Amino acid sequence: MSSLADHRIHQVEPLSVRTRYPRVVGRNARLGSHGSGFESTAVRVVTDQGATGWGVVEGPLAGAETVVGRPLLDVFDPATGVTAAEALPLDFALHDLAATIADVPVATLLGGAGERSVTCYSGAIYFDDLDPEDTPRGIAAVLVNCAADWAAGYRAFKLKIGRGNRWMEAEAGFARDIEVTRAVREAYPDARILVDANNGFSPAQTVRFLQHVADCDLFWVEEPFQEEEGGLRVLREHLVSSGSRTLIADGEYQPDEAQLLELASAGLIDVMLMDVVSYGLTAWRRIMPVLADLGVAASPHAWGMPLKTLYAAQMAAGLGNVLTVEGVPGTTDAVEATGYVLEDGVITVPDQPGFALPITTPASLT
Ligand SMILES: [Mg+2]
Structure with a gap:
């Protein structure tokens, strides 16, 4: 296991993930049919040490690629989360990455304050x-x-x-x-x-x-x-x-x-x-x-x-x-x-x- 301080962000790669519901999901008080699933954006972050993490993104991913080349700890603090605004679309990917490098579940990285x-x-x-x-x-x-x-x-x-x-x-x-x-x-x-x-x-x-x-x-x-x-x-x-x-x-x-x-x-x-x-x-x-x-x-x-x-x-x-x-x-x-x-x-x-x-x-x- 390496330390977070050893890692630099090497790559930010957009992914597409497809959700499938077990049935068509209908209307609510505000919206029409929710259909049977949809395609959405996710992102994978790879470090120069070959560690990876990925997560779902809602909102634009634009700007997140500017973190490439920076030390992981420049944009992420395991005690609080993302510390640089341009890295916020990577919120879930960076938590996955940091917990993976630390070899702990994300729940543990977050403090393990609740029940599993x-x-x-x-x-x-x-x-x-x-x-x-x-x-x-x-x-x-x-x-x-x-x-x-x-x-x-x-x-x-x-x-x-x-x-x-x-x-x-x-x-x-x-x-x-x-x-x-x-x-x-x-x-x-x-x-x-x-x-x-x-x-x-x-x-x-x-x-x-x-x-x-x-x-x-x-x-x-x-x-x-x-x-x-x-x-x-x-x-x-x-x-x-x-x-x-x-x-x-x-x-x-x-x-x-x-x-x-x-x-x-x-x-x-x-x-x-x-x-x-x-x-x-x-x-x-x-x-x-x-x-x-x-x-x-x-x-x-x-x-x-x-x-x-x-x-x-x-x-x-x-x-x-x-x-x-x-x-x-x-x-x-x-x-x-x-x-x-x-x-x-x-x-x-x-x-x-x-x-x-x-x-x-x-x-x-x-
Ligand atoms: Mg609701």
Whole structure:
């Protein structure tokens, strides 16, 4: 094993990775069909000593090639993460690289502050009842998908709600949201159920929805509306006065960090959802202790790549304070992810160095 100080960045190579879902994933309150997968960008970093690391990139890779020739420790500090702005697109690749060189799992590099096993819910239960548009399958389709994810090892489901925001007449959509939630609870009395409105509700609708499913023991309500203090106070007041233990999860869509911290300090958000990759591992390392001090948990948003679920599980094991991990069912072409095990609703990270995600025959974009 060499020391990080011995390595200079020799090559930054764009890669393309393909995500495949086990089924077509439909609409949510904001967006149309999510399809059956997609192609996305990743990057591999090679050092002059022949060490490699790779990771997913969201946003432009432009500028990252300027780190070639520089010592690894010029752009990366194992204690904090990426230290040079131009290297931020390499956030996950550099963590993989540094942990691989140090011969430890990324979770260990991050401090090993959490458990190696953490609960993981299926984030893939969309408005499947509404498709196909000419012959909608109805609620049975939602239950079929729950059954598939249960069979894959999930014991928790996040149901998309807010059908009346775009896709159904408001009251009919609202009624369907309730019907779906009740049907899943009835079919899975022991499952953890989360709901996510993708900001498709108003504060009043959120409270009304929660009143209608009060006996469903929802684990959390996610992004009921674009977060703002007044609305969240209405929601919090309802939860407290009704004796509900449902948590408020927010901060996924266009997060404003200062505002979120203010809302969290005011006790209005229980779980922070900034994205695994677009917010970034280095940013999560910086903010996690702040959240822990506030008594606020995290659950980094992982949709829509199975790889992001695995990254989130490493963050849970490494940083701690991650309440649960968002599961994205599916596979990534050419990536060997068998070190990660999902069993009985719990995902466990491997002991192997780095992210332990060997990638073979990558199709280079260059
Ligand atoms: Mg969401």
